[in-house]
Amino acid sequence: MVKNLGLNEGEICRKALKANQKYVCTPTRHCHAFKESIRTRNYLDICKFVGLQPIVCCPITANELLKTKNAEISISADERAKTKNVQ
Secondary structure, three states, rough: OOEEOOOOOEEHHHHOOOOOOOEEEEEEEOOOOOHHHHHHHHOOEEEEEOOOEEEEEEEHHHHHHHHHHHHHHHHHHHHHHHHHHHH
């Protein structure tokens, strides 16, 4: 049974079984385990919906967490550069 946890994106949603892994509320488009969960019918819990987009309790390893944070930093830097060029 899938649970609706009522948590926001980025919040920890479950205790991890491994030390290098966390379960974090993540949009399905950024959750690598989402497609596998659909294929195996072992569905991930839902943290909440943002519009029609589900935010799911996604297992994330330490390496994936670093990649995500680095991507967010580079996007933020790109966005800041665009904003400066417009002004």
